[in-house]
Amino acid sequence: MNRTNGGGGANLYALRGYNAALMLDLLRSAGRAGISRLELAERTGLTPQAVSKITARLRDDGLVAEAGRQASTGGKPRTSLRLVPEAGHAVGLHLERDELRAVLVDLTGAVVGERRGPLDLGAGSEAVVEVAAREVEGLVGGVDGELGAVLGVGVAMPGPLDHTHGVLHRVTGFPEWDGFPLRDALARRLGMPVVLDKDTNAAALGLAVEGEVGSFAYLHLGTGLGAGLVLGGAVHRGAHTGAGEFGHQVIQLDGPVCSCGDRGCIEVLCLGAVARGDVDEAARVLGAGAANLVGLLDIDLVLLGGRIVAAEPERFVRGVGAVLDARAQREGASSPVPVRVASGGEWGVAEGAAQLLLAPLFGRAED
Amino acid sequence: MNRTNGGGGANLYALRGYNAALMLDLLRSAGRAGISRLELAERTGLTPQAVSKITARLRDDGLVAEAGRQASTGGKPRTSLRLVPEAGHAVGLHLERDELRAVLVDLTGAVVGERRGPLDLGAGSEAVVEVAAREVEGLVGGVDGELGAVLGVGVAMPGPLDHTHGVLHRVTGFPEWDGFPLRDALARRLGMPVVLDKDTNAAALGLAVEGEVGSFAYLHLGTGLGAGLVLGGAVHRGAHTGAGEFGHQVIQLDGPVCSCGDRGCIEVLCLGAVARGDVDEAARVLGAGAANLVGLLDIDLVLLGGRIVAAEPERFVRGVGAVLDARAQREGASSPVPVRVASGGEWGVAEGAAQLLLAPLFGRAED
DNA sequence: GCCCTTTAGCAACAGCGTTGCTTAAGTGGG
DNA sequence: CCCACTTAAGCAACGCTGTTGCTAAAGGGC
Structure with missing residues (x-):
């Protein structure tokens, strides 16, 4: 329970909604297999009785249903609950x-x-x-x-x-x-x-919901080059939805002129290399930008997507990964930030x- | 009331603490002049009666005291409340x-x-x-x-x-x-x-508390070059307190070797320019990094600090501001992101x- | 078959903010 | 000057929250 909702106070109605949303989120991550009331209680810190009450309301609303029983551990077996998808x-x-x-x-x-x-x-x-x-x-x-x-x-x-x-x-x-x-x-x-x-x-929101945890950046290389940032589980949009302008980050002072009017933007360098057929250089440039991002925000994961990445996924992952690995080694970090291709594809x-x-x-x- | 506290559920005790903290925060920003119960109610969305109860508890705890009355607007004048500093x-x-x-x-x-x-x-x-x-x-x-x-x-x-x-x-x-x-x-x-x-x-936390609102970056130019990021009123530290590594952002691919082992870091370029006595170039480089940051995070304000900035504050503010102004003009933004010297100084x-x-x-x- | 363990729910409860009303404390018109 | 009006703040009752204490249900092991 934290202050991000514009400084608003919270009443009982807000409390109820908050805890209900928390339950629904845990139920969603549990997927088809479901999750027991007692585990919900452990995860939330609420009492089992409170969980029973809250889930009973959610069942009345048709959002949640029972989904079989788990194996007994010496007593009455736990009843699994799951989201009702068609609700x-x-x-x-x-x-x-x-x-x-x-x-x-x-x-x-x-x-x-x-x-x-x-x-x-x-x-x-x-x-x-x-x-x-x-x-x-x-x-x-x-x-x-x-x-x-x-x-x-x-x-x-x-x-x-x-x-x-x-x-x-x-x-x-x-x-x-x-x-x-x-x-x-x-x-x-x-x-x-x-x-x-x-x-x-x-x-990025889709990836966050799918289970990518913590903080990560989704780098999209298509007709342009942009990023979606997830910090602490939430999409970071900035004050004017302007956050994630990754492509016009300057990484080559006084470099070639970009379509945006500036010089040495990562987009003009990266897409230029792609146009020349030099995928490795494009990946290296992208990696440099990713490394800047990782250092600035201390994120846990970099995900790549977009048409151009989809054409040669392994080379991009390898090239970007190499830059991040080198960075981690310099820093003496225990493990480098992993790079993967984002799931989801075209859809x-x-x-x-x-x-x-x-x-x-x-x-x-x-x- | 949002989810940032490790996924924990909220009970009445948490609710009370949350609203009390909210009141204290508003009381703090109100400063010595204080703030009336009704204004607290307006700002939080809680009812005046709830505010009365909460502030009564805070007064019992010695954290809050009455601080005179405001001018009447036709009826009973509002009573101002203020934090008790020595509590x-x-x-x-x-x-x-x-x-x-x-x-x-x-x-x-x-x-x-x-x-x-x-x-x-x-x-x-x-x-x-x-x-x-x-x-x-x-x-x-x-x-x-x-x-x-x-x-x-x-x-x-x-x-x-x-x-x-x-x-x-x-x-x-x-x-x-x-x-x-x-x-x-x-x-x-x-x-x-x-x-x-x-x-x-x-x-950065100190500046946020002092009243800088929203999201901003504090850039510190001293023996090294680092940043403190405040996003949505909260310090962003990242998963491992690594966020804000601004100095080793690469802005000159294959540029001069930096102490960190990489090439073309903003730190080596900026401090190098300072060493040569070229403050304008140092400010331009710093500005390029700040522009990258602004684009990536969509922040509202850039604050400069540190010994080197303190030596020539106007030139740094002007130089960094020029880069941000140019950026805003390219973007067609209504107003550029302002640049100022951070208050607080050496302390x-x-x-x-x-x-x-x-x-x-x-x-x-x-x- | 009985006992034990574990789960789930019922009932009573303390405490939260809300609602309805009363009291306090000013202003301003006649 | 006094009285009507306005606004602020508190008291009491209330609905609802999660919690506590206890009971019923449901399975495993001896």
Whole structure:
């Protein structure tokens, strides 16, 4: 229980919600196998009786169900509890320059429906909102049978934008999008809550929920180079959703001119090397930036993703890893920061976008 | 009310402590003038009656007192409440290679006693602990009259160390300190709680408490170059207290060799320029690193400190500011990130160290 | 089959912030 | 000057939280 919610005081209602979210989060990580009431009590520090009461409420709400019994340890066996996946759903929308991906996920984050189609950001905001809305409606309507409440739509896009207000700042190449309130426009059109975030943040959130613990950086190497930062389990967006601008970090003073106007940005160096076919150099440059990040933030893990990484994953992991290993050796650290390819692949951003709506249920704060 | 305390559940006792800390924090920021119960209620979202109950408990504990009345706005005038400064004290200890500074501060953070003396880290751990302990005892004993409970001692030192366990990793130039459990040794010797942290973190904490809001970076340019990061009001230390290693960020790939063994670190470039007498170049290099930091973390403010900055404050502020201004212009941001010289001066680290013990009282989480 | 161990729930309870109302302490109009 | 009005602060009762004490349920081992 800490102060991050804008300095607000807490009453009994807040307390209840907090503990309920805590339980749900533990139940989610436990997965299909479930977790017993007593283990929930141990993990939270609450009394078993409190856990019984809280889980009873969650069962009444249909969010939690019993899932068999565990082996006895000499007495009455523990009853496992698990999340009810179909108790709630969320849509994740990944909008790119020329393509749209949409997923419908259940409460556990499992994908129960997906769609993919062309998109033209140049067609104007109204047309794009309409296309996106139709995809969402198709996805939600296309699933047969009873569908637990759809909590809303998470939208992930590249480029600078404002998560708090759901407004786009700029969409590279399409000045007509400047300042467009995408969140509210889509919410009004669909009649359900919408949350907007950067693609890299959505991907990082998805990875955090999937089980990556502690603090890590997700580096995305695609048409641009960006990062999603997870610090202490929460996505770090900064005051204006600007955090994670990894690509325009300068690592070569007075180096070649970058598209942003500065010189020696990691993006121009890295993508330049890729263009020359020198993947090892690209990985080395990326590694230097990653090492800067690791030192600055003391993170535990670096995850790589994006089209360019996907083309040669091992070489990038090896190249970035080499730089981090060298750094660890210089520092005398016991073990270097590991580097891996992010799971999720092409759908990772859309799945993470859906988590923008699920996360609050599990006590993952908005910031 | 958020989840940062290791996943623990919250009971009524935790709720009470949380709201009490919230009140104390608001009372502290209100300073000598105080703040009315109703304003506390507005700021926290709690009902006026709840505020009355909570502040009544705090008054019973002697932490809060009435401080006059405000002007009437047509009815009964509001009663101002303020912290009782002498209700608690803490010691801040700043240990450098060759010098020791110690301050005794009251609950509001005001300095009520200070000491300064030579120190030789090469004299060995036992001797240093003894010298430090004597300074603390002298400081605590030297204040006449009733002294509210001394909560403990905050110790700030350079170099890599582990805040969580209170253990030094390395002290540059003194290998015999490797792994020394300074926190526990000093705590045993003094019989009071001790908290250990990096000097830059202590300075940043002190600045955060002094009223710098939101997220900022404190860049310290002294014998080395380090940073203290405050994100969302809390010091970001990272998993192993390693965060803030700003100086060994590479900004000149394959540049000159640094003392750390890498090439093109900001520290070797910046201090090299200072050595050549080229302050403007040093400021430009520092600015490039600051711009990287601003982009990566989306912070609101950059504060400069340390001996070298103190020698030519305006030129550093101007030089770093110019780089950040150029960056803001490229980004099309409405206003550039401001740069200032950190208040606190030579005693800033020691004062911040004392806040390591006061901060928990005011709900400023340990991490 | 009995005893023991362990789990889960029922009932009473202390303590939290909230609600409804009363008292305190000012201002300002007639 | 006094009285009506406004605003602040506290008292009492209340609903709800997690906790405590105890009981019932359910399995294993001798």
